[in-house]
Amino acid sequence: DAKTTQPPSMDCAEGRAANLPCNHSTISGNEYVYWYRQIHSQGPQYIIHGLKNNETNEMASLIITEDRKSSTLILPHATLRDTAVYYCIARGETDSWGKLQFGAGTQVVVTP
Amino acid sequence: NAGVMQNPRHLVRRRGQEARLRCSPMKGHSHVYWYRQLPEEGLKFMVYLQKENIIDESGMPKERFSAEFPKEGPSILRIQQVVRGDSAAYFCASSPSGSYGYTFGSGTRLTVV
Numbered sequence: 001d002a003k004t005t006q007p008p009s010m011d012c013a014e015g016r017a018a019n020l021p022c023n024h025s026t027i028s029g030n031e032y033v034y035w036y037r038q039i040h041s042q043g044p045q046y047i048i049h050g051l052k053n054n055e056t057n058e059m060a061s062l063i064i065t066e067d068r069k070s071s072t073l074i075l076p077h078a079t080l081r082d083t084a085v086y087y088c089i090a091r092g093e094t095d096s097w098g099k100l101q102f103g104a105g106t107q108v109v110v111t112p
Numbered sequence: 113n114a115g116v117m118q119n120p121r122h123l124v125r126r127r128g129q130e131a132r133l134r135c136s137p138m139k140g141h142s143h144v145y146w147y148r149q150l151p152e153e154g155l156k157f158m159v160y161l162q163k164e165n166i167i168d169e170s171g172m173p174k175e176r177f178s179a180e181f182p183k184e185g186p187s188i189l190r191i192q193q194v195v196r197g198d199s200a201a202y203f204c205a206s207s208p209s210g211s212y213g214y215t216f217g218s219g220t221r222l223t224v225v
Contacts, residue, residue: 043116043203043216044155099145099168100214102155 002027002090009107012082018075020106022088025069031092033064034100035073037084044087044102047073078110114138116206116217117186124223131191131198133220137206143167144187145214146179149201161187194224 005023012018024033035047048055048062050071055062061074075082087105117136125131137144146158148171160168161181172179176194181187191198202220207213 038155041201041219043205043218045216046214099157099160099171100155101157102147104154 002031004088004090004103006086006088006103006106008104009109012075012078012108012110014080014110014112015077018078018082018108018110020073020075020086020088020108021070022073023070024088024090027068027090028092031090033062033068033071034089034091035060035062036087036089036100036102037082038087038105039081039084047086078108080110080112082108083110084108116141116204116215118202118204118217118220120220121218122221122223124225125194126225127195128193131194131222131224133189133191133202133204133222134186135189135204135206135217136186137204138215141206141208141213141215143207143209144181145205145207146187146189147203147205149203149219151200155203158189191222194222196224198222199224 002024032049032051034049036044037047038044048057048060050062050064064071085105085107087102089100116138119134142163144161147155148158149155157171159172159179164183176192178190203216205214205216
């Protein structure tokens with residue numbers, strides 16, 4: 001699985017959009033980009049994943065650059081409940097069968 | 113449709129005792145994964161099991177740790193002769209296949225005193 005790089009922390013004002021960057025310059029063609037988050041002391045929660053097209057669901061949007069070397073997770077209207085550590089993971093559907101490799105993630109703090 | 117159930121939520125053991133952590137996957141999920149999160153650290157993969165089989169145990173410590181997922185009943189992570197360094201949050205996840213669809217449980221917090 002390709003290595004991902006995320007900023008260690010970022011702050012966001014409540015009600016504003018939060019844009020979380022992730023670099024994955026060594027990503028291969030069959031590797032998806034997954035985003036999870038972990039709210040303090042809870043189990044990780046799936047947010048979204050994509051291969052090369054932009055994706056949107058009820059939680060967030062995922063924008064993947066055309067060369068797939070980076071992506072951005074967008075929380076459109078951040079709330080205090082979105083304060084969490086956000087993990088970007090590059091993972092092939094057939095490689096590393098089963099396991100997810102979590103890095104350090106980005107600690108997002110949403111402030112009133 | 114209950115999620116991934118882990119019990120107990122909190123477990124306290126004295127050094128040298130055994131710890132048994134249980135994980136009931138979501139209905140229809142036959143793949144189970146265990147992760148450990150040491151205090152102030154990230155999640156580390158431990159083991160991946162499918163019914164009655166260990167698929168990948170590359171993250172399991174060589175000594176004292178074992179895992180099983182029997183045909184009937186929950187998956188069990190067993191830690192024998194616990195030491196203070198085993199104190200951590202242990203998370204279980206399940207999926208319907210090995211490729212995606214992970215759902216995590218709320219974890220078991222093990223404290224070794």
